[in-house]
Amino acid sequence: MKIIGQKGTQIFGQNRKKNRLFLTFLLFWFLIIILRLVDLQVIQHKKLKAEVIEQSQDLITILPTRGTIYDRQGKILARSLPAASVFFSPSREEPLEKQIQNIYRLRNLLQLNETDLKKITSSIEKRKRFTWIKRKIPLEVAEQIKKLKLTGIYLLEENRRFYPQGQLAAHILGGVNIDDYGLAGVEYLYNSVLRGEEGQQLIMKDARRKEYFIETIKETRPGKDLYLTIDSTVQFLAEKELQQAVEKFKASWGTVIISIPQTGEILALANYPTYDPNDFPPPENLMVNQAIQHTYEPGSTAKLVTVAAARELANISLNTYYDCSQGAIILGGTTVRDHVRMGILSFPEVFIHSSNVGSIKIAEIIGEENLYRMFKTFKFGEKTGIDLPGEESGIIHPLEKWRRTSLRVAIGYEISATPIQILRTMNVYASGGFLVKPRITLNKPQPIRSVIEAGIEVSNDYPRILSPRTVSEVVNLILKPVVEKGTGQEASIDGYEIAGKTGTAQKFDPYLKSYSYSRHIASFVGFAPADNPVISMIVVIDEPQGPLQYGGQVAAPVFREIARKVLLYLHQAPTRLSEKMIIAGKKEKNAGVTD
Amino acid sequence: MVRKKYSWKQIFLAAGIILLFLGNLTFYIWYQSESIQLGYKIHELEIKVEQLKEEIKSLEAKKESLLSLERVDRLAREKLNLQDPMPGQIIFEEQISK
Numbered sequence: 001m002k003i004i005g006q007k008g009t010q011i012f013g014q015n016r017k018k019n020r021l022f023l024t025f026l027l028f029w030f031l032i033i034i035l036r037l038v039d040l041q042v043i044q045h046k047k048l049k050a051e052v053i054e055q056s057q058d059l060i061t062i063l064p065t066r067g068t069i070y071d072r073q074g075k076i077l078a079r080s081l082p083a084a085s086v087f088f089s090p091s092r093e094e095p096l097e098k099q100i101q102n103i104y105r106l107r108n109l110l111q112l113n114e115t116d117l118k119k120i121t122s123s124i125e126k127r128k129r130f131t132w133i134k135r136k137i138p139l140e141v142a143e144q145i146k147k148l149k150l151t152g153i154y155l156l157e158e159n160r161r162f163y164p165q166g167q168l169a170a171h172i173l174g175g176v177n178i179d180d181y182g183l184a185g186v187e188y189l190y191n192s193v194l195r196g197e198e199g200q201q202l203i204m205k206d207a208r209r210k211e212y213f214i215e216t217i218k219e220t221r222p223g224k225d226l227y228l229t230i231d232s233t234v235q236f237l238a239e240k241e242l243q244q245a246v247e248k249f250k251a252s253w254g255t256v257i258i259s260i261p262q263t264g265e266i267l268a269l270a271n272y273p274t275y276d277p278n279d280f281p282p283p284e285n286l287m288v289n290q291a292i293q294h295t296y297e298p299g300s301t302a303k304l305v306t307v308a309a310a311r312e313l314a315n316i317s318l319n320t321y322y323d324c325s326q327g328a329i330i331l332g333g334t335t336v337r338d339h340v341r342m343g344i345l346s347f348p349e350v351f352i353h354s355s356n357v358g359s360i361k362i363a364e365i366i367g368e369e370n371l372y373r374m375f376k377t378f379k380f381g382e383k384t385g386i387d388l389p390g391e392e393s394g395i396i397h398p399l400e401k402w403r404r405t406s407l408r409v410a411i412g413y414e415i416s417a418t419p420i421q422i423l424r425t426m427n428v429y430a431s432g433g434f435l436v437k438p439r440i441t442l443n444k445p446q447p448i449r450s451v452i453e454a455g456i457e458v459s460n461d462y463p464r465i466l467s468p469r470t471v472s473e474v475v476n477l478i479l480k481p482v483v484e485k486g487t488g489q490e491a492s493i494d495g496y497e498i499a500g501k502t503g504t505a506q507k508f509d510p511y512l513k514s515y516s517y518s519r520h521i522a523s524f525v526g527f528a529p530a531d532n533p534v535i536s537m538i539v540v541i542d543e544p545q546g547p548l549q550y551g552g553q554v555a556a557p558v559f560r561e562i563a564r565k566v567l568l569y570l571h572q573a574p575t576r577l578s579e580k581m582i583i584a585g586k587k588e589k590n591a592g593v594t595d
Numbered sequence: 596m597v598r599k600k601y602s603w604k605q606i607f608l609a610a611g612i613i614l615l616f617l618g619n620l621t622f623y624i625w626y627q628s629e630s631i632q633l634g635y636k637i638h639e640l641e642i643k644v645e646q647l648k649e650e651i652k653s654l655e656a657k658k659e660s661l662l663s664l665e666r667v668d669r670l671a672r673e674k675l676n677l678q679d680p681m682p683g684q685i686i687f688e689e690q691i692s693k
Binding site: 206 | 631638641656664687
């Protein structure tokens with residue numbers, strides 16, 4: 001027993017030692033595990049969690065689709081289409097030099113020139129994590145790049161702005177930058193409406209990084225669509241005729257605005273030279289929207305206000321006569337001339353033949369205060385409030401700053417205005433005496449023909465500034481005869497009655513410090529048909545070259561050609577029958593009936 | 596030490612519970628994997644719907660581009676030799692009846 005006991009004690013002693021060793025080992029092993037766990041769960045927690053999230057989740061920003069811009073008929077003027085952008089982000093899988101070579105492989109596909117490549121390479125060599133290679137490429141090209149599976153080259157879905165009508169209405173639409181932010185025109189003014197709001201999505205991925213679940217964290221709000229008052233066809237006709245006129249007269253620029261006089265809706269706003277918004281931004285000089293941003297001394301078109309002041313404020317009789325036979329008059333030490341000597345003219349004839357001498361004589365009777373008051377009533381020196389960016393307000397000096405020559409305001413000098421302000425002035429007569437605010441956007445599509453068929457009326461929101469009597473007298477006794485037998489005869493259209501006023505303003509030469517005899521701004525503003533107007537229009541041509549310089553010679557024919565085509569397009573039948581008409585054209589209600 | 600003996604009843608009960616648990620677990624795993632598979636399909640279809648929507652928008656814009664008045668006008672003049680009617684060449688039926 002003893003022996004056994006001794007043996008047993010020995011064995012137990014050995015086991016205890018082994019056990020202790022084993023336990024120590026276990027303890028040590030557990031300690032290592034615990035330490036490793038602490039390292040993973042506490043020390044490296046942030047980094048590892050980020051890695052896990054990166055492997056299994058993607059939080060992506062969803063860019064909203066920019067709203068579409070339509071004309072009043074629902075024709076697309078601007079739309080955002082899907083495109084792809086190529087960028088470089090260095091990978092650990094390949095040496096950097098090899099990855100840079102990958103970019104050179106895309107050279108032809110992306111049409112990258114040496115400068116582009118140098119720029120990209122230098123950015124990569126600066127160890128930047130993200131470098132754009134080319135943005136907004138067509139999806140077909142993106143597909144080809146995808147197939148190449150190049151290391152470090154990635155594609156990003158984006159949108160690109162597309163203007164399917166090319167140059168049409170460029171100055172109204174404006175344009176966007178590479179990040180789809182509006183920089184000009186309605187794209188700029190309505191940027192927040194068109195742009196929408198970015199959204200966010202969480203994409204869950206499995207071990208093979210395949211997407212299996214998408215959770216929308218923030219809904220994307222797509223941009224709202226925008227409807228313009230513009231009619232593409234009217235706009236096209238205006239642009240085409242304007243371009244021809246500017247090229248024919250080798251003018252610096254020209255502008256045409258067409259509106260519905262009773263509502264102020266702009267049907268067309270054309271400038272030439274112009275640009276293609278698909279290639280935005282254009283050279284700076286082409287960006288100027290002359291129709292609302294160019295201020296000029298309007299010349300005789302300002303007599304529309306003078307005649308209103310004479311009848312409304314000074315109550316000058318229509319039967320008064322003025323001696324204009326001298327062809328010149330001295331005003332404050334300067335000579336005001338007529339383009340020809342005109343003899344004795346009645347009150348309406350002064351304006352029909354656009355006599356500066358007669359107008360100054362009338363202005364002297366009206367008086368400075370009344371004249372100034374009437375110009376302010378017509379809101380000269382103030383923006384019209386059209387919903388386009390960058391509108392100029394023009395200048396009319398306060399009465400206390402008027403000089404001895406300032407009565408020339410009556411003939412459109414010492415005052416500046418934009419073409420849109422002059423059109424608004426003519427719209428007062430065309431709308432029956434209301435000062436209507438021009439506008440460029442609509443709430444919903446409204447085809448112009450249906451608007452005309454429904455009947456156009458002036459909204460109660462607009463103030464009446466001229467009495468119906470004055471409007472009727474001026475339209476019937478002055479504006480219609482201007483086109484029938486006055487300075488605007490070139491604007492007459494066979495079968496239609498047109499009302500209008502010509503304007504020829506000498507440009508001020510800052511070097512000579514006097515008005516130039518060779519540089520003019522020729523204009524014509526009018527409406528048609530005269531008794532029941534559906535359109536009003538202004539044509540302004542800057543510095544026409546050659547023998548024809550007057551508004552009646554340069555701008556009136558442009559008015560005629562545009563108005564003739566637009567009236568036909570609007571199904572406005574001529575009111576006077578002409579025997580020359582030989583080919584039958586049909587109004588839409590008779591369409592389908594053949595002879 | 597005396598080993599405890601389990602009755603057949605207890606053994607069957609335990610086996611039943613284990614089977615039930617395993618069954619539920621299998622169903623749960625199958626359900627999850629089917630959900631994921633459906634998720635894949637839905638996701639792919641959603642992407643396809645979006646792509647088709649975008650394609651429609653692109654085609655509409657392309658159509659507008661092809662029908663742009665400048666292009667139609669040019670083709671009418673150059674390929675079909677059409678030209679604007681002269682001012683006296685158009686009358687309305689309304690006027691003929693007068």
